[in-house]
Amino acid sequence: MRGDFKKLSEIKLGESAVIESFTDDTMKLKLLEMGCLPGEVVTVTRFAPFGDPMAIAVADSMLSLRMSEAANVLVSVRS
Amino acid sequence: MIKRLKVSLVGNPNSGKSTLFNRLTGLNQKIANFPGVTVEKKTGSMTIGSSDGSDYHIDITDLPGTYSLYPKTLEEQIPFQVLCDPTNESHPDVTVIIADGTNLKRSLFLCSQIVDLKSPAILVVNMMDQVTKSGVEINFIRLSKELGIPVIPMNARDGDGIDFLKNAIISNISVPENDFIDTALFAPEVVQSIRQSVKLNSNYVAFQIANNIDQISFFNDRQERRAQIKEILNRYGFDHSIMQASETLKRYEVISLLVKQVLKAKNAIPSKEKTFTRKLDNLLMHRFWGYFIFLAILFVIFQAVFAWAAWPMEMVDQAFTWMSIKVHDAIPEGVFNDLLVEGILAGLGGVVIFIPQIVLLFTFIAILEDTGYMARVSFMMDKLLRRFGLNGRSVIPLISGVACAVPAILSARTIASWKERLITILVTPLMSCSARLPVYALLISLVVPDHKYLGVIGLQGLVLFALYLIGFIAAMGSALLMKFIVKAKERSYFIMEIPVYRMPRWKNIGYTIVEKVRVFIFEAGKVIVAISVVLWVLSSSGPGAAFKDVKSQLETADPADTELQNHLAAEKLRLSYAGITGRAIEPIIEPLGFDWKIGIALITSFAAREVFVGTMSTIYSVGGSDEDIATVREKMMAEKNDKTGLPQYNLAVGWSLMLFYAFAMQCMSTMAVVRRETGSWKWPLIQFAFMGVLAYISSFIIYRILS
Numbered sequence: 155m156r157g158d159f160k161k162l163s164e165i166k167l168g169e170s171a172v173i174e175s176f177t178d179d180t181m182k183l184k185l186l187e188m189g190c191l192p193g194e195v196v197t198v199t200r201f202a203p204f205g206d207p208m209a210i211a212v213a214d215s216m217l218s219l220r221m222s223e224a225a226n227v228l229v230s231v232r233s
Numbered sequence: 234m235i236k237r238l239k240v241s242l243v244g245n246p247n248s249g250k251s252t253l254f255n256r257l258t259g260l261n262q263k264i265a266n267f268p269g270v271t272v273e274k275k276t277g278s279m280t281i282g283s284s285d286g287s288d289y290h291i292d293i294t295d296l297p298g299t300y301s302l303y304p305k306t307l308e309e310q311i312p313f314q315v316l317c318d319p320t321n322e323s324h325p326d327v328t329v330i331i332a333d334g335t336n337l338k339r340s341l342f343l344c345s346q347i348v349d350l351k352s353p354a355i356l357v358v359n360m361m362d363q364v365t366k367s368g369v370e371i372n373f374i375r376l377s378k379e380l381g382i383p384v385i386p387m388n389a390r391d392g393d394g395i396d397f398l399k400n401a402i403i404s405n406i407s408v409p410e411n412d413f414i415d416t417a418l419f420a421p422e423v424v425q426s427i428r429q430s431v432k433l434n435s436n437y438v439a440f441q442i443a444n445n446i447d448q449i450s451f452f453n454d455r456q457e458r459r460a461q462i463k464e465i466l467n468r469y470g471f472d473h474s475i476m477q478a479s480e481t482l483k484r485y486e487v488i489s490l491l492v493k494q495v496l497k498a499k500n501a502i503p504s505k506e507k508t509f510t511r512k513l514d515n516l517l518m519h520r521f522w523g524y525f526i527f528l529a530i531l532f533v534i535f536q537a538v539f540a541w542a543a544w545p546m547e548m549v550d551q552a553f554t555w556m557s558i559k560v561h562d563a564i565p566e567g568v569f570n571d572l573l574v575e576g577i578l579a580g581l582g583g584v585v586i587f588i589p590q591i592v593l594l595f596t597f598i599a600i601l602e603d604t605g606y607m608a609r610v611s612f613m614m615d616k617l618l619r620r621f622g623l624n625g626r627s628v629i630p631l632i633s634g635v636a637c638a639v640p641a642i643l644s645a646r647t648i649a650s651w652k653e654r655l656i657t658i659l660v661t662p663l664m665s666c667s668a669r670l671p672v673y674a675l676l677i678s679l680v681v682p683d684h685k686y687l688g689v690i691g692l693q694g695l696v697l698f699a700l701y702l703i704g705f706i707a708a709m710g711s712a713l714l715m716k717f718i719v720k721a722k723e724r725s726y727f728i729m730e731i732p733v734y735r736m737p738r739w740k741n742i743g744y745t746i747v748e749k750v751r752v753f754i755f756e757a758g759k760v761i762v763a764i765s766v767v768l769w770v771l772s773s774s775g776p777g778a779a780f781k782d783v784k785s786q787l788e789t790a791d792p793a794d795t796e797l798q799n800h801l802a803a804e805k806l807r808l809s810y811a812g813i814t815g816r817a818i819e820p821i822i823e824p825l826g827f828d829w830k831i832g833i834a835l836i837t838s839f840a841a842r843e844v845f846v847g848t849m850s851t852i853y854s855v856g857g858s859d860e861d862i863a864t865v866r867e868k869m870m871a872e873k874n875d876k877t878g879l880p881q882y883n884l885a886v887g888w889s890l891m892l893f894y895a896f897a898m899q900c901m902s903t904m905a906v907v908r909r910e911t912g913s914w915k916w917p918l919i920q921f922a923f924m925g926v927l928a929y930i931s932s933f934i935i936y937r938i939l940s
């Protein structure tokens with residue numbers, strides 16, 4: 155459902171979402187090759203103490219990215 | 234018969250490349266959990282005896298960690314250039330791909346790209362101990378068949394699988410037969426046209442050329458060829474980012490299917506490492522305790538660098554004094570003797586004295602990196618540092634700068650964004666390095682009274698702390714300024730992997746330290762020694778009859794009369810080229826409260842700041858190579874200003890000098906390293922000018938305020 159799309163940066167701590175698409179090409183390529191593929195489930199595992207960057211669990215690893223970077227990732231939340 | 238083979242190790246960051254490299258070559262080097270730390274091209278060699286009696290001599294290159302062949306950062310360009318360009322001098326006969334078995338999918342991505350290059354390759358699936366522990370089984374035979382290359386399970390930490398790898402390397406493996414994916418499907422005309430114009434192994438190489446035409450050095454001396462290919466790309470409207478994205482998605486699609494076939498999670502147990510890591514992170518990345526612990530660790534490090542290093546530094550100092558005397562006595566008096574003792578030995582002493590601090594500091598940093606903690610510090614500090622145009626990873630260079638800016642600047646290579654890396658390099662020398670300590674110590678003891686507050690907190694210690702703080706504030710302030718001035722070449726990003734915590738390997742930490750010390754000796758040491766010799770020439774020769782006269786008086790003076798000796802030595806320095814220059818710059822430095830004597834010290838300490846103390850002792854006729862700080866201090870205290878008749882070294886001059894040493898770029902070695910890291914003299918010269926102006930203005934202001 156299109157209406158359910160959110161930015162990864164809007165996902166709350168501990169919540170999971172499914173990667174749908176990317177809005178920035180450079181970021182897209184970088185994230186894709188690190189295994190952040192459309193269809194993968196991401197879980198927000200941590201925020202740095204000042205709320206930025208964030209850490210996500212995706213595939214078998216933990217990645218960190220800045221909120222501005224996460225804003226380029228569109229995800230859908232399943233309820 | 235000896236055959237030679239070139240082998241490259243390539244893999245994702247933290248897949249265990251360095252560990253495997255150490256296993257194979259026995260020549261250990263850096264191991265860290267910090268992503269992307271293997272930046273320099275590391276090479277080693279080994280010999281493998283084969284069953285037919287011939288020996289293979291293998292040259293191994295440890296390539297920087299990368300997630301794909303597409304170069305996005307400086308470091309990632311290296312694997313791309315080495316592997317995609319057959320004319321590259323490191324282009325391997327056999328490529329060994331290291332995969333992290335606990336993250337097979339992502340590792341296979343890079344692997345599949347290399348398979349499509351169609352040159353001999355071997356896949357090593359590392360971390361098998363952890364794979365087994367988590368209850369996963371991998372069908373290696375199937376994996377090997379699907380990829381078309383040999384696959385070897387490995388535990389690089391314990392060495393299981395090494396012999397199989399060695400055999401595979403020399404077994405004359407053939408190139409993979411099938412494409413993993415056929416990239417020609419994405420851009421058939423482009424791939425075909427490129428293959429018609431250049432002789433290539435595979436469609437994928439043509440596809441890579443199309444994507445990275447500007448980065449391939451092969452075309453640097455074949456510009457018309459490059460233009461021709463660019464024309465093809467234009468004609469067919471080749472779009473890099475669409476092409477790369479399609480390739481990536483296609484590869485992962487095939488890989489997902491493949492992984493389903495070869496991976497069997499029998500009774501998947503959540504990995505102990507991951508559970509442990511999460512628990513520890515709750516503490517170490519806590520919004521309060523995280524910073525508290527980081528500060529506590531920093532405190533211990535500083536304590537170590539300053540308190541524990543004092544004793545070995547004293548030993549080094551005494552050893553060099555002893556050596557100077559021995560050499561001086563062993564060789565006939567004369568120019569050669571002086572050159573050896575006052576030029577070369579003095580320079581060497583100035584280099585070696587810092588080794589204890591560098592060893593201690595980098596022991597701590599290596600432990601923090603190897604365990605995976607540094608990645609967390611970067612994570613916690615990124616937001617704060619980003620405001621100043623820096624990056625979470627700038628933490629390591631900034632901390633290292635407290636020991637010595639030279640290795641610190643080299644460690645800035647892990648910063649992916651050029652702008653953030655440049656700013657880090659430019660401001661790191663403002664952190665108070667250990668060469669400033671002797672200068673501060675002398676000046677503080679000169680102008681700051683030895684008060685104690687509450688019985689324990691000494692005023693002198695507080696001032697020293699303030700100087701370190703001032704250096705840090707200046708670094709951050711300058712960074713903020715540069716954030717608005719420096720133009721970004723590319724977008725900055727921070728995407729990185731946070732590795733699981735692992736126990737540090739002591740042996741590898743040992744090798745890290747050896748490496749850092751080597752960098753310091755070769756990068757900084759040679760410049761310091763060279764300049765020390767030049768300065769010796771400048772301060773031991775001078776124009777005109779007056780200099781000759783003093784010099785011969787000094788030579789014939791009664792050796793027992795130390796007072797006369799010292800007096801003549803000071804006079805000689807005054808008349809030397811260094812002395813003349815010192816007097817010449819006096820008008821420039823007078824507004825800062827400096828006289829020509831300080832001028833001489835400023836000039837002689839250009840090589841390395843700590844030379845200030847030695848020069849002062851010569852100027853104030855303390856003499857001998859055994860610099861007695863207490864005596865220098867007394868003489869300096871007694872010094873009267875020629876014009877006012879008041880003490881020369883009052884609070885105003887002391888602070889003015891300390892600030893000057895805090896800010897000015899008096900370190901040739903640092904400039905040489907900055908040149909190397911930024912590729913031209915432009916940035917070190919800008920840095921020199923900037924720091925010089927900052928030093929001058931601050932000294933001027935503080936001098937005006939305090940006097």
Ligand SMILES: Nc1nc2c(ncn2[C@@H]2O[C@H](COP(=O)(O)OP(=O)(O)O)[C@@H](O)[C@H]2O)c(=O)[nH]1
Nearest residue numbers: 246247248249250251252264265360388389390
């Ligand atoms: N458990 C386990 N750990 C390993 C193995 N190989 C390497 N490591 C650890 O993985 C971490 C990263 O290894 P390193 O060689 O620095 O990876 P690089 O970044 O690819 O050079 C280090 O802490 C190693 O000790 C292995 O086979 N098993």
Ligand SMILES: [Mg+2]
Nearest residue numbers: 250251265271
């Ligand atoms: Mg490494």
